[in-house]
Amino acid sequence: MSALVPRLKGICGDDGVITDRARRRTYESDGLTYHAEVPGVVVLPTTAEQVAEVLGLCSAEGVPFVPRGAGTGxxxxxxxRTDGVLVTTSRMRRVVEVDxxxxxxxxxxxVANLDITRAAAPYGYYYAPDPSSQQVCSVGGNIAENSGGAHCLKYGFTVNHVLGLQIATPQGELVRLGGKAPEAPGYDLIGAFIGSEGTLGIATEATVRLVRTPQKVTTLLAAFTGMDAGGEAVSSVVAEGVLPAAVEMMDALSIAAAEAAVACDYPEGAGAVLIVELDGPAADVDADAAMVRRLCERAGAFEIREASGAAERARIWKGRKSAFAAVGRISPAYIVQDGVVPRTALGEVLGDIARLSAESGIRVANVFHAGDGNLHPLVLFDDAEPGAGxxxxxxxxxILDLCIRHGGSITGEHGVGVDKACSMPRMFTPEDLETMDLFRRAFDPAGVANPEKLLPTPRLCGEVPGVRKDVHPLVAQGRAEQF
Amino acid sequence: MSALVPRLKGICGDDGVITDRARRRTYESDGLTYHAEVPGVVVLPTTAEQVAEVLGLCSAEGVPFVPRGAGTGxxxxxxxRTDGVLVTTSRMRRVVEVDxxxxxxxxxxxVANLDITRAAAPYGYYYAPDPSSQQVCSVGGNIAENSGGAHCLKYGFTVNHVLGLQIATPQGELVRLGGKAPEAPGYDLIGAFIGSEGTLGIATEATVRLVRTPQKVTTLLAAFTGMDAGGEAVSSVVAEGVLPAAVEMMDALSIAAAEAAVACDYPEGAGAVLIVELDGPAADVDADAAMVRRLCERAGAFEIREASGAAERARIWKGRKSAFAAVGRISPAYIVQDGVVPRTALGEVLGDIARLSAESGIRVANVFHAGDGNLHPLVLFDDAEPGAGxxxxxxxxxILDLCIRHGGSITGEHGVGVDKACSMPRMFTPEDLETMDLFRRAFDPAGVANPEKLLPTPRLCGEVPGVRKDVHPLVAQGRAEQF
Incomplete structure (x- = not known):
């Protein structure tokens, strides 16, 4: 690694390379803090050319690199990786053009996700994908993870909002994919790049779609005595053809946590709270809001609140948005799961989760994007108790097994990373995984681009059918000789 | 080739393999008839497993294969290819499930594109992508070409409507990509497969998104004295935030052709006709129709017609839908071009096309998807006149050069195929093309999947920077030894 440092400084400048151990430690994990490793060296390039040169150097030398945006993943x-280079894009924060x-x-x-909206707002536009971390998370990280958010139900994920990319490939080339004109010929590698979790290179520039700021936004909160009634309301909203911007649900345990943390003042005695947000032309929003009200009442809602002003809407969202952190008030530790099921299987899966919880004696709080079947069960435990974790x-x-069994997926919006790489064979056949690996190697023949993320390896997961047997030769060599 | 026939019959059955020359000749081209070549052998598999076995055999033997849907491309x-196997999916026409x-x-x-809508209609749904050939074109062909249609402005292309695929890879494996649950983890290879023009394998099953049948559809026809005024109307519609289902424009020459062919009875003296279709909730459609009317009037429309019933709407669409064929009435021969420009460059590009036409003395009729900048200039000539073609x-x-110079693309919806493979280097850098070729080879190491389509080769295009130097070795060998 030390041999590489002068060359990295030649590319990124002295102030663009961090070697001091204390400073490197601040980069040891992303938002999933129980995986941590101090990077061998950190670089902070300021141009696309610098990114490409760094990656090309890593490929030539067989040194792994790990891309990092804002570190909120x-x-x-x-x-x-201690044996690798961490490439962070935090100094490339310019909005080049609003068109x-x-x-x-x-x-x-x-650029931070919300800064795109800030730049577009004066023109009456905004950037639609809205992960909860949107104040700080970077658009590059959003691209790597194909990030979603509460409003993806109506507006889709990051992949639906990126028109063009400039990427630095692992071999150090700068390549353009797509652009302002729709549907470029050739392979649609934008779609494959988005969500590739840094294994195909680093996005050095993105052309993103802007969406009109809606004329009106109305947020409804409906309280039910139990989850079944709430689920019934969701089903009937979808059956009536209403397409809300967001449909979120919380169960009794997560409501209690939110109350304890932020005093969100949700209706007392609620066993389930449903939040439905509608946006669009005022006439539609009003008609849809009336319809959603009726359907919630018919499903047994005992209280319904409606907010159109920004402050009122923020009050409704407060409990939902704080739910994850709030669970810390009622449990010393927890795991946030992220699974997906076809929307029609939601009721059954929630019932199964309740049974799992009862049988194991382990509490599970449910907060989820009900509209698109993306569950975020929070599994609570006491980390002071041996074996509880x-x-x-x-x-x-x-819970993940349940999702897979119902035709769903092991991650809705948090990605695979290291955390779920070993779960991939539960969802994909050996042929599926081999095809993905062939694709990865086409971009990264040296095997240096974020190794051991996304796809399972024997070192990480043991012997699993479909998991490639060999470690990339350059990485193996790099490990043995340099570190 | 003859050595392969018994093995192909072993896979597809005797009636699933066509060797008779006269019958093979009926497959000699797709819709672009001036490229023609009699296939070496034609196979008609009935199951995914048969498709996979045929492709695996081609890979093992180094024999090229060409996929074919309904042949409307x-x-x-x-x-x-005379030295290859034509694999047609015409016997795989079952709608497996409507969910x-x-x-x-x-x-x-x-399955024919329109047959999906026929199967879904009883449930109040339809399949949105609508190429003009939708009565006959197959969904497999639509997937290979990422087909669009007049309504792609609002609803997007095929890639926006396919949730999952089963594909047979060139090496003969059956692989699943995506599924009913949104946003599967791993690489989004669905997006890259769609539009890959048969170079990555053959789709053997597709899970497609269904869209609600709209409550109301209104079609407006506005007549202007010239194209500039029509273009101004389009710009102001977009600027007002109206999102029509379709925005189509025709110039004087194409109107004249349509009149001659189908007597569509468009307003007399029109130098440009604009067709705007609106769909959605009745209240929205009525409000938007009133707005579009006002904007067309302000831009100088001298006549506006409005149709809500199906028969009236068909009358408005009649001229537009017949335009390509109709040009045959006013010219012995013509070339249909398919280019894209950013919508804001439309006016300038149309002006440049008019200048090109005037300077060269060659008539150009313009019919286009004005809403998304997809031009279809028809270049007229007399094929009896030497050198005119x-x-x-x-x-x-x-005209393609113009599109590229304005930040557009060499094809909007017709694809690259053989026809535009040599134009790819006009749009992509050598690094871009190399990246695509690496990707192609990851799926097709034997180089047998629809060779010489989509990407340029020296044999086809001569020496061009970024064009790969070597022919795939197995193909070269196959050519030399077997044929």
Missing amino acids: LSAGALP PDNECAVVQPG ERAAEVSGA | LSAGALP PDNECAVVQPG ERAAEVSGA
Whole structure:
């Protein structure tokens, strides 16, 4: 590694390379803090060319690199390597262009998600994908993880909002994918790059779609005595053809946690709270809001609140948005799971989760994107109690099994990273995984781009059918000789 | 080839293999008939497993294969090879499942585009992508070409409507990509597969998204004296935030052709006709229709017609839908070009096309998807006149150059195929093309999947920077030894 430092400084400048151990330690994990490793060296490039040169150097020398945006990821996708280079885009934060005529913006990868909206707002536009971390998370990280958010139900994920990319490939080339004109010929590698978790290179510039600021936004909160009634309301809203911007649900335990943490003042005695947000032309929003009200009442809602002003809406969202952190008030520790089921299987899966919880004696709080079947069960445990973490992890794993069994997926929006790489064979056949690995190697023949993330390896997961047997030769060599 | 026939019959049955020359000749081209070549052998598999076995055999033997759906493509993407196997999916025409609860359908690749809508209509749903050939074109072909249609402005292309695929890879494996649950982890290879023009394998089953049948559809026709005024109307519609289902424009020459062919009875003296279709909730459609009317009037429309009933709407669409064929009435021959420009560059590019036409003395009729900047200039010529075809091709090529220079693309919806493979280096850098070729080879190491389509080769295009130097070794060998 030390041999590499002068060359990295030659590319990024002295102030663009961090070697001091204390400073490197601040990068040891992303948002999933129980995976941590101090990076061998950290670089902070300021241009696309610098990024490409750094990656090309890593490929030539067989040194692994790990890309990092703002470090808010929840699957340890940006977990550094002591034998590798951490490439962070935090100094590439320029909004290059806002182009309202073509309804798009061009941004550098380190730009914070919400800063795109801030730049577009004066023109009556915003950037739709809205992960909860949108104040700080970077658009480059969003691209790597194909990030979603509460409003993805109506607006789709990051992949639906990126028109063009400039990427630095692991071999150090700068390549353009897509652009302002729709549907470029050739392979649609934008879609494959988005969500590739840093294994195909680093996005150095993105052209993103801007969406019109809606004329009106109305948020409804409906309280039910139990989850079944809430689920019934969701089903009937979908059956009536209403497409809300967001449909979120919380169960009794997560409501209690939110009350304890932020005093969100949700209706007393609620066994389930449903939040439905509608946006669009005022006439539609009003008609849809009336319809959603009726359907919630018919499903047994005992209280319904409606908010149109920004402050009132924020009050409704307060409990939901604080739910994850709030669970810390009622449990010393917890695991946030992230699974998906087809929406129609939601009721059954929630029933199964309740049974799992009752049988194991481990509490599970449910907060989820009900509209698109993306569950976030919070599995609570006491980390002071020996073996409790393992038992919680077992329940959390069993919930994933449930999702897979119902035709769903092991992650909705948090990604695979290191955390779920070994779960991939539960969802994909050996042929599926081999095809993905062939694709990965086409971009990264040296095997240096975020190794051991996304796809399972024997070192990480043991012998699993479909898991490639060999470690990338350059990485193996790099490990043996250099570190 | 003859050595392969018994083995192909072993896979597809005697009636699933066509060797008779006269019958093979019926497959000699797709919709772009000036490229033609009789296939070495034609196979008609009935199951996914048969498709996979055929492709695996081709890979093992180094024999090229060409996939074919209904043969309506316009870029010679299904041009057969005398030294290869033509794999047609025409006997795989079963709608496997309509699942209105999860708003999707599962279909075999040979199902006609419109048959999905026919199967979904009883549930109040339809399949949105609508190429003009939708009565006959197959969903497998739509997937290979990422087909669009007049309504892609609002609803997107095929890639926006496919949730899951089963594919047979060139090496003969059956692999699943995506599924009913949104956003599967791993690489989004669905997006890259869609539009890959048969170079990555053959889709053997597709799970497609169904869209609610709109409550109301209104079609407006506005007549202007010239194209500038029509273009101004389009710009102001977009600026007002109206999102029509379709925005189509025709110039004087294409209107004249349509009149001559189908007597569509468009307003007399029109230098430009604009068709705007609106769909959605009745209240929205009525409000938007009133707005579009006002904006057209303000831009100088001298006549506006409005149709809500199906028969009236069909009358408005009649001229537009017949436009390509109708041009045959006013010219012995023509080339249909398919280019894209950012919408804001439309006016300038149309002006440049008019200048090109005037300078060269070659007539160009313009019919286009104005809403998304997808131009279809028809370059007219007399094929009896020596050199006229070449001169028309020059003008047609110059129009593509214009599109590229304005940040657009060489194809909007017809694909690259053989026809535009040599134009790819005009749009992509050598690094871009190399990246695509690496990707292709990851799926198709034997180089047998629809060779010489999509990406340029020296044999096809001569020496061009970024064009790979070597022919795939197995293909070269196959050519030398077997044929």
